[in-house]
Amino acid sequence: MSVIRPLALVSLLALAACGPGALREQLEPRPPREAYVRQLQAADLHRTAVGRDWLAAGDRALAAPAVAALPLREQGAFAAEQPGAVAWRVAPRRGQRLTVRVEAAADSGTRLFSELYAVPADTARAPRLLESADSLATSYTLEADEDGTTYVLRLQPELLRAVRWSVTFETGPSLAFPVDGRDSRAVRSVWGATRDGGARSHEGIDIFAPRGTPVLAGSDGVAWAGENRLGGTVVFLRDTRRGQSLYYAHLDRHAVATGARVRTGDTLGFVGNTGNARTTAPHLHFGVYRRGEGAIDPYPFVDTRVTAAARPGRDTTLVGRLARTTREDAALRAGPGERAARVRAVPRQTVVAVEGASAGWLRVRLPDRTTGYLAAGALEPADRPVAREQVAAAAPVRARPDPAAPDVGLVAAPVEAPVYGRFGRYVLVEVDGRRGWLERPAARAD
Template identity: 45%
Template sequence: MVLSSQFLPRIGRFFLLPLLLLVACGKQQTLQGLFQKQTPHQAYARLLRQAGLDRRPAGRAWLDAAEQALRDSLVVILPLAETGYFRPERPTASSYRYAVRAGEQIHVSLTLAPGSAARVFIDAFEVVQAQAPRPLASADTLQLEFRYHAKEDGQHLLRVQPELLAAGRYTLRLRREPSLSVFPVLGRSDAAVGSFWGAERDRGARRHEGIDIFAPRGTPVVAAAGGYITRTGITPLGGRVVWLADTEHGAHLYYAHLDRQLVQPGQRVQPGDTLGLVGSTGNAQGTQPHLHFGIYRAGQGAVDPFPAVRRPDVRPDVPQGTDQRGEYVRLRSAGALGRRPGDKPAARAAQLSKQLPLLVLGRQGTALRVETPDGRTGYVSVAAVLPAGSQPLQRLALKTPVELLARPLAAAAALAALPGRTPVAVLGQDREFSLLRGPGGEVGWAVI
């Protein structure tokens, strides 16, 4: 676990020395003890605190950014493909909130741009009303891809945060997949579902507690997951039925209206093993042959099985166009940030002037994810901005020497110093501060 060092000369090597010593002197078993029952993010935060870096400005900012991301996330719709950018000079964390259905499997993957050596922490949480988000799954640079199973309908949140001083570009993808590895009817897909969860039955006296998958009589019905057969039999409603205990997900799978049953109670089965044949027995007599498929969970009863068997989302494409990550843009006319890509900002949203520089953090489709000088993030349309670098507000020569600051605040850290008469480009304005770019590409805030 080694922190990026390419920016140490600029920020100060002394800042990370306690942490580097702590990591270097620990033996393998010591690190394993630190990491036990912790996510990679939690273990890293613990090392920061043990090294005393939580009392330094950058270390405190990194921990605060992690907490802030859990309280203030951008709302997205799956599937998602977004390009992003890590800022070395200011610790940040990106967070995305999305809706899930019980039975879905969420596939998370993050790809670093070639040449990037940053360590990145990815954490998925369940959003719980009036409580802290509940951890679900996590990863770091050693494995920037994972899948997890949504057990209930609700809202989930994904946090992406790099280590201190990390810089670079990345691509994040989020998409839904079925949690059951095999579709219950051989050779069919969710396109064969003809009756869905909740449809009326017996003139509204009851609701459909499953889905009906239509196929020719005699089509093999297969195990959608591994487990063992708990029951077979004949019932008035289901006709010939098979119950399968799904040992991976802790659920019971129900197969009904079978023409024949080909398994026995107590039998172990693997995904794809044949359990029976499609038919129309029970109260399905006289109807087109189909399988009634249901899922039952302890404490919940029947749940909608469709999210567990629906086809996966198509792998989302990476946004096309000029890569503006890490660059500044300005609005063509005064506007506001959107909470979602393509959203129109609320009527009372704080207006941003067209002189205000916005740092591009990422892109999703035709929307840019940007950050204001005071740290607010949101989305603006690609068509609504112009590049501040190639279209500065003005070009001038400095009348007096200035220090370029990391933020538009008098107490902000200095990044560089420019002597008088230096030619600069003014990329934007925030109150009395100007965002300047020097002849060597150095960028920072100053009052001129």
């Protein structure tokens, strides 16, 4: 096993950055994390234990991200001595704008790699890197443009750097609301509602407002003003940037002419009840159409309800520390929330490393590297002994609850060692001021 001291490792990374490939990287820049991996490979650090652990942590995070409901705010920490990475999968609705903010605190010059991927619904297609950075403060904004596509954010610091981080995911509308002075509360008939006794379905939303209320452009585009049987006085607005058309129907009158170029928020017409809406109260029928698809649900495009992500609160006190479960069969979940999939049941007094906190839930890593979320109320600090272990024969104390893990000490028998928690047939004990894992005899294992 290769072992490299931290200062030597930092020096090797600096040399790698100045090597022959540095000029090529300037001419053909790579995403920051990919360029950093190339530096590790150039310095042969990917073959060391710490290098392998760092690469493996990044791969695990991307392969099994936490499944998070929107909006979300989470805070956490990376320890310098433990290579780690975290990732989240989120699923905004088509037409929503997703905003991701990353903020971190670390020593000057520390890089925190963040990468935002689009993951297609077709699992045969590989995730696509959309944006990336290596800054302690980064913001990404995108518009969800395909049904079934989800997005994954991965965070990972460079080797041997301690970083405290905060991530926020929020959604909002990608288009301006189409009726002046109104918001989502004015929508009273939604996509898919039956029409004409079930002969057809509603291909838009209806936004109610007094006659003569200005109808506004949801985006920049080119207008077409006209009349038709169902919609009465209508405007189509070609949103060229997004490759779609916005449809405004039942207008009382036009405010633009065909061919006019308009900007977001310009007045296109005024609320009325023309066409087949003459027997209903004045309202705007609003729709979104895509070439090759026809009508799509417009509500997420204009839904003005933006809920701020809840703050983690006092739960952050356990972040970066060891904790243990206080309940029998505590539910480890794939994301922070009761609705997230259950990963497994965790026995009482199981030791976990707390890596993040999100509104009543803690992101944890079990000793076997399984990650997930536990309710904050199911954990307590692993700072006081819960029992004492009688050791009758000399036994090694290991760095992890694994027979292949390196020794960190030796229990000389006979002795009574304080126990701080458990995992499988191992107990976490303290020997000569250092903690480590002691294997219990098979006949006495819980």
